Amino acid sequence: MVSTSKIKSVDFFRKIPRDLTEASLSGAGLSIIAAFAMIFLFGMELNDYMTVSSSTSVVIDKSSDGDFLRIDFDMSFPALSCEFASIDVSDVLGTNRLNITKTVRKYSIDPNLNPTGSEFRSGPTAKPIKHDEEVDEEYGEGSVVLNAKNFDRISHQHAILVVNFFAPWCYWSNRLKPSWEKAAKIIRERYDPEIDGRILMGKVDCTEETDLCRRYFLDKVCRNHIQGYPSIRIFRKGSDVRDDHGHHDHESYYGDRDTDSLVKTMEELVAPISLQSQKDSGSLHNETKDDTKRPAPLAGGCKIEGFVRVKKVPGNLIISARSASHSFDASQMNMSHVISHFSFGKKISPREMSDMKRVLPYLGGSYDRLTGLSYISNPSDSNANVTIEHYLQVVKTEVMTRSYKLVEEYEYTAHSSLVHSLHIPAAKFHFELSPMQVLITENSKSFSHFITNLCAIIGGVFTVAGILDSILHNTVRLMKKVELGKNF
Template sequence: MASRIFSRLKAIDFYKKIPSDLTEATLAGAWLSILAAIIMILLFGMEFLAFMSTTTSTHLIVDRSSANELLKINFNVSFPALSCEFATLDVSDALGTKRLNITKTLRKTPIDHVMMRVGAAKDDSVKKPAPKYDHEGRFDEEDDIDITLPIDHNNFQQTLARYPIVVVNFFAPWCHWCQRLAPTWEAATKEVHDKYPEWDGRIRFAKVDCTAEMELCRGHFIMGFPSIRVFRKGHDEIAIGGRQDHESYTGDRTKEALVAFADSLIPSAGQPHIKHEHLEAAPQSSGCNMAGFILVKKVPGTLHFAARSEAHTFEHSWMNMSHMVHSFYFGSRPSSRKYSLLQRIHPEGLNADWADKLHDQTFLSEHPQSTHEHYLQVVLTTVEPRSGNKMLGYDAYEYTAHSHTFMSDDTPSAKVTFDLSPIQIVVKEASKPLYHFLTTTCAIVGGVFTVAGILDSILYQSVKLLRKAELGKQG
């Protein structure tokens, strides 16, 4: 019974055997067998390497960032002719959000005209209220006072050398704030010099007309009007790091406040190393480096670098917004591991400036009142490694940059306008499935074996035909 079942099973054998005494081995078949084996091994090795490697797939989708997600913008920009005293960063966006004078995440460092650091970074985190003024017209009927006549470059240094303390008002006649301060300054000057006359010689109030003494004002890095500076022998005659130090008064601009300020200065007259607690260091250089980051919504917006003050007026023709962008990029810098991943699977590879197209570029103001504008179009590329670990994934922001300079009737500035693409590029890394490898391996073995068999059959039959032809000729 069992033998009968087994005999029936033999009928469905796909691989029926030919008796060995009916087969014939040939030398050509041997060479074809060796060649087929070599080809099988090579193709198998190549397929195995392909199986062990990974492939990437790229998709374009609508940006799936959450509605409340914020974008980090990092920047480091140097302005050789913009004083840190007035340098500000404002941010606005297409939704109408405006943030003026960003300070929390911004660091300002004084630099000179060749962008070398010349002082400590300035902290503007504590915003001071605008100074108060006396009522307009309060001192308009005061008599003219000779001592209130402006000093100039001919007697400026002599005035500083004569008095232990000199408080100088650098002004411009056309400036609104200067016009409002003028009668108060004259009244305060009269009262201070009545209290401390020439024979006392401890303090002097003076003023300089910057429209007439442009070089003198520029030499003291005056950018906004009015600027009140305090020069004291106790500091100015002591060179600190090759520079002479003096201070800036930023308090109220009323007569009472100025006279009280003069009274508070008197005890330190002629005393070196004593600084007034309510004074700030005056600018010792012409420029400012602004570095830091801001968080913005993912909508079109603008970063606005400019000189701004609620209590000063600026001469536009004096302002030079030339700048150098050391770095400007979106998001966070990738770790070395994430950078290697991005470099490996990025669709087009990475250029040196892949994330920072403005890196180390310089933009010069060749004409007065020049405003610089940079337009950036930002694209998000998300890479997802095959490991499935989201911590290894990375959001890479790349952008194109277009810059131009134009003459502006407003305060010269440097603007960076950014626009984010609604399309997100997703690059996924994946490995080949095992079934694909097995299928391909079988195809390699079967295909090469079959093709080699066909070639061997053709070759064998061709040889037989040739031999028959030769025998026919001989017969």
């Protein structure tokens, strides 16, 4: 067996008997200073160990989401009716998608940008509107001319009032005019307003009766609720007046505009209403199931939200008034809008955003740069035909966290401008994606490296303090010897 004395011989830390050691005031002071130095350096090292370090590199974009990019948006247009609001996408490769509806929702909004009801349904727009092929010059004037003075009185005299809001300069209004007047004449003969009174067809010239065409509009900043010409509205007696503003709730007609179709539609509107009930009640409402007749927007503004998928090439997202069978007065259109949200790529969860900001605290500020911004074009003569354009430079950022979790984000810069145009005003978002991406890697520090540095701190401070104590002690002894030598 190995004796205890032999084991003790390998001791690196041999002890000096306490009786042979001497405590000094200077040594105590240095010990206290050394202890504080150790605590301070330990805190610094621990903070460095806990601090996240990262490395940044720029690489070619090899995204996992393929060749397409998602754009999410939530915008409010106080002066654009949901009836005509269209979301279009185009790019440099020739892609041109018009009036996207599958992934987009529209809501009529009041002047405070609050929705006034449920989602506005545009309905199918696949087939073109049919008009009379031959124009009969002897059609006569069958519809009643309506104006601000007689509109309320006439609308309350008939169970149903069907009105054509038109503009004389409008191509589609002029195509509708012959068939509208012929249909109105036929309906007048079948349902004499003086004897029957269940239905009447009228017309309003919006270039002459501008206030009447704005009548159902609530926001003073915007221009006109009747934004497309011709607009055919169906007003129903009894349930068509709102007590809060005195405005009419009504329906829009989107069907064919030839004489036969118009007459058939008027007959369908009258059919559920008996002549006796019209005379007795005067308060009737017929729910229409035909898709050619749908509720008209309750207000002149529209909230548009949803998403579109675009190719990863320079392109455009355009919001404007669009219709294949209506005309628009460009000088009266106002594309002012408020952006509640506009971002590229998939939505980032709060937890993922927290991970990203842990790596780079300033990251994430460009994720939704347009949020909360308003772009207002005053509807004055000097600002007519104004298109609002946004130029967006998009770059992808990937963050690899310490847990090897990949977080992706698209950031962009935005520059906006108001441009005068001869065409119908629009809100345009021009986006251009960078072929490069920023890769940020979160670097974790080794625990063994932390322990090594900790030992180095303790040993180093202890050694330095020992050296200083030895120098100080020897210096004091030397000075005492010199002083004793002088005395002798």
